Amino acid sequence: MKPADLPCSAHPLVTLRHLERDDARAWYAYLADPVVVEHTSWDLRSIDDLQSNFDDYASARPASPMRLAVVLRDGGQLVGTIGLNAISLQHRTAEIAYDLSPVVWGKGVATSVVNSVVGWGFQRLGLLRIQATVLESNERSIRVLERCHFAREGYLRSYRQIRGKSGNFWLYACIAGMS
Template structure:
């Protein structure tokens, strides 16, 4: 799915581009920071675990994962990723996922990237529902989703194993189309 052009962002700090294997070291560096990791379900033992993710990203299967790099306009440095870790063309649904390096938190990057991806999915992928799950402790993600018009639908108890422990996740959705 790397041939798909990313949406344009209304953000002067960053832009989106296809994610590639050369991004793995920068991506891994911030994903493994304790204050980032504690609010995610990532289970990375080494950078090799992250490199395996690129097999799905490089697949030609239209239902495979679709993810873009969030990069600084000033330097081209990767500061985050955003995309859909599951797509259903049959049901016209997708589940959005994103992550951001702590050095750029609080600058409006996540809400602008999330809004652009959701609008893009409704307009270019013909989606009718975009959903998101957020670890119950991830207040920052909850705020981003609510800023982007997502509505909380409920609590998914023991939804995913997070580093060996069953954890609760909020489910949010935005519908359109």
Template sequence: MWVGCLNIVRCSMHFRSLPTVEHDSVYLRPLRASDMAAWASYLNNPAVYEHTSWNYPTIEDLSGYLGNETSGEPDSRLRLAIASKDGDKLVGTIGFHSVAPVNKSAELAYDLNPEFWGKGIATAVGNVLVGWAHQHVGLVRVQATVLESNLRSIRTIERMGFAQEGLLKSYRHVRGTPCNFFMYARLAGSGNCT
């Protein structure tokens, strides 16, 4: 059983377990050192790589995500393994980065081995994680930025109930080139200050 603090609200809430995913073939768990080679391999697959902002990640680069679910920092990121129920192999990852505790917001990030595309995995796991973040962590806003060329991820984010808020021009450099990203958000409430 996982015990840790996501620290989005300065560790005022502790979690006894990860969200439970209702999917026939996958579940969520903390990342393991044994996952790093498989993760690096599929992230460097051209079909995946061309639509991400990763910069040819190595096993060493990705190992920085190990144990982040138990970090004591208020703005710590969270990245979890999406693992197969049959064989416990890494299928993908999902989590939050760019966490802003004071605003109770975070940015969703996920990736999936192309062998598992088109099976509804990212949508199912994303819905569970975002719902958990709203209901159990206390996040008000979960946002996602998607390269404008990543049509598959745009469809996935929209199936998760995210609303497009606009196009951010030259928002992030991707391997040295300024690229446009769509901004999406899923809110826990209305967010109106008036």
């Protein structure tokens, strides 16, 4: 993906760019915060646990997962990531995933970057459906998805292991042309 092909954030605090290996330290710093991971499926024991993700995100394969850095416009500090996983070109679907540092919580950043990536996925990638799975306890993310016109479609019992325990998730989806 060229920089011109990236989604643009309309939020005045942040912009989006390619996620780079040099971002690992800042990414791990906020993902190591128990408040951040409490309502996610991240299970990192060290910064090394992030490294394999960079190989996946750097792949040139058309349906490989993509992850973007959410950075402050002023200074370029990494304050989050957002991307698309489980991309199916055949079915024109993908799953959105994101995480943010608490320094930008409550400022509308999540809503802005989710809307940006969803719009870009529909317009530039030709996707028809973008879904999200969210841990049932993650009320902040549920509110973001609902503000971004995602509809709750189902309840996924024991969907993923969350640090050694079964976690229940809500399934949300946004359909092109329906928001």
